[in-house]
Amino acid sequence: MKNHFFTTFMLVSASLLFLNACSKSDSSSGVNSRLSVYLTDAPAPYDAVYIDIKDIQVNASADDAVSTGWQSLPILRPGVYDLLKFRNGLDTLLASQEIPAGTISQIRLVLGANNSVVINGASYPLETPSAQQSGLKLNIHAKLVANIEYRLWLDFDANRSIVTTGSNKYILKPVIRTYTAATGGTIKGIALPLLHVKGVFAIQNTDTVAAAIPDALTGAYVIAGLNAGTYNVAFAGDGILKDTTVAAVAVKTGEVSNVGIITLK
Structure with missing residues (x-):
């Protein structure tokens, strides 16, 4: 599972860093x-x-x-x-x-x-x-x-x-x-510890549909524009902390699904 997360992360990290920098003040604040x-x-x-x-x-x-x-x-x-x-x-x-x-x-x-x-x-x-x-x-x-x-x-x-x-x-x-x-719908939450979560991924079956990088100061992340359905939300650790997955997160059009605070160990 770790290899899957890190392979996906390497493919999307450059674009995620750019999007995170551009939208941190907007999407992460949730307003x-x-x-x-x-x-x-x-x-x-x-x-x-x-x-x-x-x-x-x-x-x-x-x-x-x-x-x-x-x-x-x-x-x-x-x-x-x-x-x-x-x-x-x-x-x-x-x-x-x-x-x-x-x-x-x-x-x-x-x-x-x-x-x-x-x-x-x-x-x-x-x-x-x-x-x-x-x-x-x-x-x-x-x-x-x-x-x-x-x-x-x-x-x-x-x-x-x-x-x-x-x-x-x-x-x-x-x-x-x-x-x-x-x-579409949205998945949001907080991923901790700060700077140890390298990516958050919305996955259906074996396909990574979308991803986000948690905010460096708050750990908040937002994955927007998802089609209605059920997703597994995967959190990739930095190699020191283990990956974890929250299964069966329901997404509905026009609604925000809050996964809450997830802390890697």
């Missing part, structure tokens, strides 16, 4: 969630609908007048998106960011002015009211649990969002439905 925002669309009778997306912001305050409650999520690719590319279950990732766990009440979609619709091969500008460019607010009221990734979809109804006023003039009045889903 953050990851919010990923996706764009999808309902069918529409157009050749293309181009929307200029500049920013996405979330608000943890129930009062949208509180400006300090808004936090921007960095857009992976700011610019123009053709909504009709994301029909029939297709979507695209707009942003993914660690944010404090808790309740987010609203999301604000900030649009640019470069919006257009293509009808029968001809392109027409979509006039966008200034209020929508400054931020289209959508109520979501989602409760984010620490160490769980949540996916939020912006379901943009292109057909209902485009209003014609005649003379080939079109106005963009976005109609967007939002929905969220928790993805």
Whole structure:
């Protein structure tokens, strides 16, 4: 068993050290969630609908007048998106960011002015009211649990969002439905003694699914993004202390399974 742990550890240690350094202040403290925002669309009778997306912001305050409650999520690719590319279950990732766990009440979609619709091969500008460019607010009221990734979809109804006023003039009045889903579950705990536990591994059958390195100061570890199921959690010692395994740890989507304090001997 020891050889299995150390072989696996050698293969993943470099990447784990990097991830541990990057996320120690977030994941180990157990106070953050990851919010990923996706764009999808309902069918529409157009050749293309181009929307200029500049920013996405979330608000943890129930009062949208509180400006300090808004936090921007960095857009992976700011610019123009053709909504009709994301029909029939297709979507695209707009942003993914660690944010404090808790309740987010609203999301604000900030649009640019470069919006257009293509009808029968001809392109027409979509006039966008200034209020929508400054931020289209959508109520979501989602409760984010620490160490769980949540996916939020912006379901943009292109057909209902485009209003014609005649003379080939079109106005963009976005109609967007939002929905969220928790993805995967999490195993967390504390591994002691400090600096003697070289790796923690989530194992199904004989496959190491994911791993973590305990925090050097607290011994805390988090293994997130696990599919629902049962895992053996293996702790690799440093050669002085023996390996140990906690069997049959149940993982459920949207929940955190706390293994507690494990001390190697």
